[in-house]
Amino acid sequence: MISISCQTADLVERLTAVSRVASGRSAMQPIAGVRLVAQSGSVALEAVDSDLAIRTELPATVGGSGGVALPGKLLLDVARALPATAVELTSDETGFVEVKSGAATFKLRALRDDDVPPLPPMEGEHPVQLSAGALRDTIAKVEKAAARDATRLILTGVLVSASGDELRMVATDAYRLAVKETKLDTSIGGEGLEATVPHRALAEVARATVADDATIELRRHESRLIVKWDGTTLVSRLLDGQFPNYRQLLQENFTSEVELSTKELAEALRRVSLLAQKSARLRLKFTEGELQIGAQTQDVGEASESIPAPWHGEDLEIGFNPDYLRAGLDNVSTETVKLRLINPVRPMVLETTDDSAFTYLVMPLRLDV
Amino acid sequence: MRLIVARCEVRYNGRVTAVLPMALRLLMIKSDGSVMVHADTGGYKPQNWMTPPTVIDFEGDPVERIHVRKVGQDDELDITVEEIVSDVLHDMGEAAALEKDGVERDLQEALAAAPEFCGEGLRLVRREWPTDIGPVDLMCRDETDGWVAVEIKRMGTIDAVEQLSRYLERMREDPVLADCRGILVAQKIAPQARTLAASRGIDWVEVDLAVVRGDREADLTLFA
Numbered sequence: 001m002i003s004i005s006c007q008t009a010d011l012v013e014r015l016t017a018v019s020r021v022a023s024g025r026s027a028m029q030p031i032a033g034v035r036l037v038a039q040s041g042s043v044a045l046e047a048v049d050s051d052l053a054i055r056t057e058l059p060a061t062v063g064g065s066g067g068v069a070l071p072g073k074l075l076l077d078v079a080r081a082l083p084a085t086a087v088e089l090t091s092d093e094t095g096f097v098e099v100k101s102g103a104a105t106f107k108l109r110a111l112r113d114d115d116v117p118p119l120p121p122m123e124g125e126h127p128v129q130l131s132a133g134a135l136r137d138t139i140a141k142v143e144k145a146a147a148r149d150a151t152r153l154i155l156t157g158v159l160v161s162a163s164g165d166e167l168r169m170v171a172t173d174a175y176r177l178a179v180k181e182t183k184l185d186t187s188i189g190g191e192g193l194e195a196t197v198p199h200r201a202l203a204e205v206a207r208a209t210v211a212d213d214a215t216i217e218l219r220r221h222e223s224r225l226i227v228k229w230d231g232t233t234l235v236s237r238l239l240d241g242q243f244p245n246y247r248q249l250l251q252e253n254f255t256s257e258v259e260l261s262t263k264e265l266a267e268a269l270r271r272v273s274l275l276a277q278k279s280a281r282l283r284l285k286f287t288e289g290e291l292q293i294g295a296q297t298q299d300v301g302e303a304s305e306s307i308p309a310p311w312h313g314e315d316l317e318i319g320f321n322p323d324y325l326r327a328g329l330d331n332v333s334t335e336t337v338k339l340r341l342i343n344p345v346r347p348m349v350l351e352t353t354d355d356s357a358f359t360y361l362v363m364p365l366r367l368d369v
Numbered sequence: 370m371r372l373i374v375a376r377c378e379v380r381y382n383g384r385v386t387a388v389l390p391m392a393l394r395l396l397m398i399k400s401d402g403s404v405m406v407h408a409d410t411g412g413y414k415p416q417n418w419m420t421p422p423t424v425i426d427f428e429g430d431p432v433e434r435i436h437v438r439k440v441g442q443d444d445e446l447d448i449t450v451e452e453i454v455s456d457v458l459h460d461m462g463e464a465a466a467l468e469k470d471g472v473e474r475d476l477q478e479a480l481a482a483a484p485e486f487c488g489e490g491l492r493l494v495r496r497e498w499p500t501d502i503g504p505v506d507l508m509c510r511d512e513t514d515g516w517v518a519v520e521i522k523r524m525g526t527i528d529a530v531e532q533l534s535r536y537l538e539r540m541r542e543d544p545v546l547a548d549c550r551g552i553l554v555a556q557k558i559a560p561q562a563r564t565l566a567a568s569r570g571i572d573w574v575e576v577d578l579a580v581v582r583g584d585r586e587a588d589l590t591l592f593a
Binding site for chain 2: 049050051148149150151152153172174175176177200244246249345347361363364365366
């Protein structure tokens with residue numbers, strides 16, 4: 001038997017994160033459970049699914065020791081609905097957990113504790129440490145470029161590598177590629193870290209409720225990545241396979257280069273994209289001193305806009321998926337953006353123009369179809 | 370099938386009372402007892418109708434009145450005919466069954482011949498893999514010899530995810546297929562279906578039939 005007394009808000013906050021892991025990726029009910037573990041006067045919430053495991057400490061007054069598993073979503077729904085600021089959870093010997101808050105009482109049937117898989121090892125060597133704000137920013141800049149479909153499973157992951165005092169994340173869905181480099185607070189020793197992490201795991205880390213200046217640690221242990229912050233540990237399985245050789249794409253001989261106002265380009269793209277519907281292409285035509293942006297959707301209409309561009313040399317017309325182009329530009333945080341091109345069938349590079357080290361490649365769409 | 374184009378007035382009596390005033394209409398009277406009253410506008414939907422079983426009485430020759438009564442109920446259509454423009458009877462014979470999901474069948478054939486479009490390294494083991502709740506469209510093996518069940522739809526919806534979930538649940542009861550993973554493949558997959566699939570651990574892939582068949586070049590990609 002265990003008893004737990006805590007603040008309702010603390011319980012809701014921790015359960016929200018833990019329940020997302022226990023989201024029922026498996027059809028098996030027990031795996032959608034959250035386990036409460038009381039030990040030595042403290043309590044932790046745990047959840048495991050096929051890709052992720054999470055353990056987070058809950059500030060509470062605890063009696064007894066042991067664990068009890070409850071359906072995660074139901075417990076979260078109950079916690080969110082509790083009427084008072086404090087809540088007590090008490091397990092009994094009949095397999096129920098009583099949840100009391102103010103005048104409200106719930107009795108929830110517990111899952112079999114041993115049905116919830118045990119947590120994987122949560123320790124590893126050579127931690128990479130950086131501020132939560134920097135990590136969040138790095139993830140936000142690349143994570144959305146990872147593939148969502150399963151045509152190439154390795155592309156559903158983000159390549160995370162760290163050595164010396166630099167963390168690098170790379171994601172691609174084969175149509176665009178995002179690279180972000182971030183300076184680490186402290187240099188790491190050993191061989192560094194290299195792993196392909198499912199994008200979902202990094203999205204969970206980015207959602208962590210932790211101050212920007214708090215420290216987050218990343219470690220690798222065998223085929224898992226272990227992420228720790230402020231009383232919480234998240235473990236993700238890593239993807240097998242070889243991440244594509246993206247470096248050769250960055251080393252191509254880009255023959256044309258132009259630097260534009262990021263805001264001016266973004267606003268023009270936003271306006272013209274309104275008429276790039278039903279998979280219509282966005283046309284970019286670089287001519288002497290000017291960039292013309294155009295879009296046309298059959299039976300709907302067309303739009304065009306020109307912005308000044310220090311372009312010299314031969315004209316170049318190239319087509320893009322408007323969403324992909326805008327997604328890259330949205331992550332350029334500098335006042336100007338550098339575009340580097342080769343020809344209408346090779347990727348275009350968008351780069352920041354300071355040391356924020358963000359690079360985005362986007363593959364064009366053919367204009368002759 | 371009797372098709373009558375006539376200037377007529379149609380009165381419906383039953384749960385409510387409704388009148389279609391005198392106008393030129395098409396009356397479609399099927400051999401199964403269905404009666405439909407169509408105008409030249411309003412899309413596919415009749416202005417009024419009665420589903421079988423019905424009792425249909427024709428008065429006059431040429432027809433002056435058609436009375437349709439729903440068997441066992443109080444619903445009735447009373448059609449007063451002012452002028453007949455055309456009155457034709459067709460023997461339709463036995464109806465051929467609906468060619469179900471022609472596009473889906475085409476997709477399945479094309480993907481069976483090129484399963485790599487469903488996922489890198491996939492190879493086909495069998496089409497229409499039998500389970501006791503229905504056949505799985507394609508059963509494949511991946512690069513590590515793992516089993517992969519592929520459900521193919523023209524449009525990937527939440528229902529398609531549910532269907533594949535049921536197949537996987539049944540198949541995984543067999544220890545040999547305990548680790549079988551699932552992929553939903555469709556020409557378009559609804560955002561809600563993507564979310565549900567992700568929450569169930571089911572992968573999804575959108576394919577273009579013209580590209581799978583080699584009729585159209587695939588979009589340019591960063592990696593060969």
